[in-house]
Amino acid sequence: MIGGGQGAFIGAVHRHAAGLDGHYELVCGAFSRDADNNQQTADELSIASERAYGSWQMLIEEESKLPADQRVQVLAIVTPNHLHVEVAKAALAAGIHVFCEKPLAISLDEAKSLQPVLASQPVLLGLAHTYIGYPMVWQARHMIENGELGDIRKVFVEYPQGWLSSALEKDNKQASWRTDPSKSGGSGCMGDIGTHALNMAEFVTGDKVTKLCADMHTHVEGRRLDDDGAALLRFAGGASGVLIASQVCAGEENGLKVRVYGEKGSIEWFQMRPDSLLVRSVDAPMVTLRAGQGMPGLCDEALSRCRIPGGHPEGYLEAMGNLYTSFAKAVRGGQTGKADGVPGLVDGLRGMAFIETMLSSTGSEAKWTDFVDCA
Amino acid sequence: MIGGGQGAFIGAVHRHAAGLDGHYELVCGAFSRDADNNQQTADELSIASERAYGSWQMLIEEESKLPADQRVQVLAIVTPNHLHVEVAKAALAAGIHVFCEKPLAISLDEAKSLQPVLASQPVLLGLAHTYIGYPMVWQARHMIENGELGDIRKVFVEYPQGWLSSALEKDNKQASWRTDPSKSGGSGCMGDIGTHALNMAEFVTGDKVTKLCADMHTHVEGRRLDDDGAALLRFAGGASGVLIASQVCAGEENGLKVRVYGEKGSIEWFQMRPDSLLVRSVDAPMVTLRAGQGMPGLCDEALSRCRIPGGHPEGYLEAMGNLYTSFAKAVRGGQTGKADGVPGLVDGLRGMAFIETMLSSTGSEAKWTDFVDCA
Amino acid sequence: MIGGGQGAFIGAVHRHAAGLDGHYELVCGAFSRDADNNQQTADELSIASERAYGSWQMLIEEESKLPADQRVQVLAIVTPNHLHVEVAKAALAAGIHVFCEKPLAISLDEAKSLQPVLASQPVLLGLAHTYIGYPMVWQARHMIENGELGDIRKVFVEYPQGWLSSALEKDNKQASWRTDPSKSGGSGCMGDIGTHALNMAEFVTGDKVTKLCADMHTHVEGRRLDDDGAALLRFAGGASGVLIASQVCAGEENGLKVRVYGEKGSIEWFQMRPDSLLVRSVDAPMVTLRAGQGMPGLCDEALSRCRIPGGHPEGYLEAMGNLYTSFAKAVRGGQTGKADGVPGLVDGLRGMAFIETMLSSTGSEAKWTDFVDCA
């Protein structure tokens, strides 16, 4: 693991998730540039002191010298955004699989620089679009792919959070780097959660946004990046929709919700009640599909992502655990490039293109803007 | 009552609502151009046969001849849109108060033609923006006016319905006139429910939309008017937001929802659970305010619109009943122009201006468009 | 109307409900023994002063003298319990139909005294078990009767309220008579809401409780009647269950809920979201049936009790309005004894028998007790 020292947020989340199914053992890390923090984190995690490295460069260098059966196999990158590509490139080049936080980079160009190295090595790059790990998201995708909703007409995806309603960046490490363009990239809110919303909309529909018309805002005085925005969307398959992502929705927790409406019916999924998928129809009562082993009406992709019977809630860590487990299977199965069931480089590129398209579109003369090419 | 014969929808709704609090007696009507329908409706409603008129013109003419204490006092207009202004104008000119279905007209210009007659007579014009009749909508407005949320930043209003997902207009009277430009005006969905969404957003915030960027669609083949749309919004007070109104959200019933986020907190109200108002805060747990006589935390405007104690649900008819009761009080109190607590001409003009602004803005070159002047 | 003067609760509820569908006109009343209150109530309700009677006896006497086409047809009795039978008996004997609040009497014996008069006159007796007026309660009954759940195994009915958590009877008129044995009868909570719970359980299942084992309590110091209780239940058809009724569940509003489990599936209905019926199954996902005109999956009994399309909530007043409308149809149709679709004498007798059975069963030596004979 690179990053994830004391005071960090997402590193511990990755460790919980990776531990869930027994596929991973944490063997080494460069958790913090602060030597004390790094050492204390390593101690807490029972990492052998010789494998608690002072920098990510040292980690890659030293681990590469170890025999193949002792060497780290998968590197989790949980640093702020500006280090993602640099670290990932070095790790991939050294033959180490990478599971990286999103957004993938601080710019689309930077992200694209991962393409050659990923193509040239027998390695995998996974991206922590965690919400894609929920079973009911796969169920939704399955039903849409299967034509159960008919042709898709409308896609509404929203992601309201409230934690940046005030100038939290003055005191809070998480808020600080997320609102610092040098560490976060050209967007705050769109990079942090707008990319999740886009990824969800495209994953569930199996479709791509082709153009959008954006309206981004910065509400908190002195903040250097956007903390809020929305966009009208058009999809390749003919659907239209709306994307909302905001971090100044006071009092909201983590309200990612996606709704997809087709000719015949619709689905609704809400991250804060992730084990339910609402299925509506033009001519039949609403059905609530429920996650869980053995639950009726679920497709294999959903069932295989449930560990326990219905009524025993699984949540966010289990969703990320599903990504980690799919990634482990891909490693063992010798897959390269992209791991089945795990967002990868293409998703990362689309996320960066989304940020750039939003930034181009928004403004006092907002206009429909073609989605930036990222193939 | 003008309109509301057999096969109509909203006429019966008005009769239920008006009956709820005992302020109205239905004494005369011109329910249908079809003489049989008109007569049967009158019989069902126990209207004296001499006051079941063959046309709205006859109704106004004959009723005007009656002594003041026998004459109809309030005329409910529940016809398709294209008759609203013509009938209203004649009734108001004859000194009869008018309670009219929305949207007010088939164009802004037509709506404006009501201004002189309303100004010149001691009469009232009320508009059936029924959702404004719910107690918790008044509670939300009160809290925002009172500064409990701080400065308003975001307003999300959505109104998904699914009943026009297919070409229902072939067989269904309601669908037929609503998709016929000659009866409905220049817009289908925006006129029918978009105006409700706008009205709700402006009522609750006490603010006005100043510009918007729209995306309207017609999904069902052969349909002559829009059945779906969305817009990015900007408000005079500095807030921004999103409005969604669609009648092709397959499986949705009548999902009007409004969310308003300020610096300090937020409110959420959903028409399908109208007796709850969710109040969130940046630094305190969520509170659920509940409608009902004697319920804690409610303002007078909300309490006065509750008939029974909390836990005994009141719904849509009670909301419309609240408008009718406020209108009755205004009549008795000798108010003129606009009745306290009831949407009126200004709301009607804004609704028409909204439709025209949306139509101007939408298109392949959608752009931010200033809200059409309607003062 | 007898009772329902200023300061009363349920009288106004009856007036709203009776006004909803246009079948009733309030023509006379004896609203209060207090002459001022009586007169003011009559004035508010626009009752002709000669028909605002000083006592219920006068009302019956004077109205009986009027020609048949002017005389009151239906008397609503909304007094405290101890007057129900006395007034009802006199009205029925005078040929006036009676729609009476529940519980029917202050004792089973008193209630039985209504049998001969009801049998001897061409009159109807209706009882305000209002919750039976909800469409989805009829839907539940229909499905169970139809065998859709298979043989019934478990019935859970609960009715938590919190309004009597403190000694409210000191200041509150409603609380005062409800906790006064001379006005309320032998039970407080079981009479007031336990009877609703029993009625719901028996109505929905179409089955009868044959024995029960009770535990009743009085929690508030100085209170003279029970304010809380529960019972284990056995039904004639082989099911067992639990009934809970309490008025000291601090913070609860009016939480009547019924759940019925059969071999194949189950239903759940909750009065505070009355337009949804949850239908679960052993081998299929949960279905949510929704009230409303034209909603899929509803039986005729449910549909005929919906005034407006799905998504436009109807509530408690509409439920009572359904009883009033069924009662009006029965009057017009010349039914006698019991009105179709409206609880009647048999329900009232069972309610009184329930109270007496509960009182027999509870105590430090609580035991299974056969349901008191009330045929």
Add this chain to the structure above:
Amino acid sequence: MIGGGQGAFIGAVHRHAAGLDGHYELVCGAFSRDADNNQQTADELSIASERAYGSWQMLIEEESKLPADQRVQVLAIVTPNHLHVEVAKAALAAGIHVFCEKPLAISLDEAKSLQPVLASQPVLLGLAHTYIGYPMVWQARHMIENGELGDIRKVFVEYPQGWLSSALEKDNKQASWRTDPSKSGGSGCMGDIGTHALNMAEFVTGDKVTKLCADMHTHVEGRRLDDDGAALLRFAGGASGVLIASQVCAGEENGLKVRVYGEKGSIEWFQMRPDSLLVRSVDAPMVTLRAGQGMPGLCDEALSRCRIPGGHPEGYLEAMGNLYTSFAKAVRGGQTGKADGVPGLVDGLRGMAFIETMLSSTGSEAKWTDFVDCA
């Protein structure tokens, strides 16, 4: 781990939960008496083959021979009930800490036989009353202990499941042993989930049931143990209540719910939405406390059991993970007997006493029965 081979249910759950926080490494096991199953399970779990033991006896014997720093420290017992005590006794005697599934034994007497061995060794015994691991359960307990609800009057605990609605025991391993008296003990449903319900009621209130009046049933033909039951409850502190536990509530998943009503307010917690605690009050609107790091209004006991910020759902595995983590801390801290924050022997004895009290009380002559002494 003892038990938990292929085809078992709860073993894998324990492994997920123990892996979550990184405090455990699975080093040895006797997963199944079937040698193939045992070996395959060990292989899947990457257990060294010499530590995949053919029997629990061998495991304890062989592990005891290893040096202290290599020997197993904590044994998870996830077998059917009849082996719990025998295995636990041997392990505890060998100085190995035990984390055991519930119920603790097949009889109270058998359970009591653990007392001397636990008292005589520096070891810990933990019991998997998993629901006690949820943060909001600790929040509820804290508020009640703190007097925030006032004196407690009513406790309703219910646990409806539907999975045993049919004779599943013919084909299903889980259902088979749970309905077999020789493996499950004297009760099916009460042992399996009734004990959870009792434990929850007593944990949250900090009070003890002193007497109860039960009604147990077996609904499925040929089933050898109860599959359903309910009881009226009395608590030492003066409260009364109702307990429902059933496995024939067709269509229910895992609906453990607890509600506690005091003089001033009440709490409601539902296992299927475990991150919310509803807090009601006699004189203030309902508040929804939410689990999550940094969420407002939470006590330390709740906060310390949250891994991630509010809005990122944690579920059942996290709840069990909390028990495992508390147990690990107790091991490291040198606690003996009972681990802080983890149910232990006393809870196990109360569970067994509950089963025996229920069995004594139920029957055609059901009666209030004193809770069996288990001190």
